[in-house]
Amino acid sequence: MTDEKIPPGTKNGPDAFGESQPPPKDNGSNDSFVRLVAVSSKWLFALTVIGSGLIAVVLFVYGFLLSLMAVYYGITSFSLDMSVIKGQLAFAIQIIDIFLVATVFYLISLGFYELFIAKAPLPGWVEIRNLDDLKSKLLGLTVIALAVIFLGFALTLKEGTGIFEFGAGVALMIAAISAYLWVKH
Numbered sequence: 001m002t003d004e005k006i007p008p009g010t011k012n013g014p015d016a017f018g019e020s021q022p023p024p025k026d027n028g029s030n031d032s033f034v035r036l037v038a039v040s041s042k043w044l045f046a047l048t049v050i051g052s053g054l055i056a057v058v059l060f061v062y063g064f065l066l067s068l069m070a071v072y073y074g075i076t077s078f079s080l081d082m083s084v085i086k087g088q089l090a091f092a093i094q095i096i097d098i099f100l101v102a103t104v105f106y107l108i109s110l111g112f113y114e115l116f117i118a119k120a121p122l123p124g125w126v127e128i129r130n131l132d133d134l135k136s137k138l139l140g141l142t143v144i145a146l147a148v149i150f151l152g153f154a155l156t157l158k159e160g161t162g163i164f165e166f167g168a169g170v171a172l173m174i175a176a177i178s179a180y181l182w183v184k185h
Contacts, residue, residue: 045113052109063102070088094152097149100144104140108137111137112134136185140181142173143178
């Protein structure tokens with residue numbers, strides 16, 4: 001028997017003379033590199049989970065502090081002037097938008113954890129099976145954020161301001177995102 005390498009794809013077994021051939025030798029460099037990348041990717045996605053989780057926490061705290069400020073301002077500068085009330089309402093809606101953005105970052109953080117690290121404690125109504133689910137959540141947030149921006153603009157509208165042009169731009173963006181999501185699903 002010779003010490004020739006067995007070509008890939010051939011079986012280990014008796015050759016034409018009935019002698020058994022040894023299994024092919026594996027250099028291991030490609031296999032070990034792939035294993036290294038796979039193990040390292042867990043650490044990379046752990047950083048992604050931590051980073052997006054920290055953004056969520058900061059936004060939740062920031063929204064809470066702004067809520068306290070809005071309540072304090074509403075109590076100390078009480079007014080029945082409709083323009084003041086509209087301004088306070090626009091500010092309150094923007095605070096809610098911050099909480100919505102924080103919630104989406106929290107869900108994205110858990111989604112990365114679920115997809116790339118281990119089972120995550122997701123609420124029952126949240127299904128994240130792949131990256132498209134995460135993108136859909138982010139695009140949904142974009143639609144909501146655009147609607148909130150438009151609402152804040154409409155509430156604080158000054159005379160002579162072109163709400164139609166601004167609204168058309170927002171509507172165009174929402175339509176483009178909706179078309180993307182419709183085609184994707």
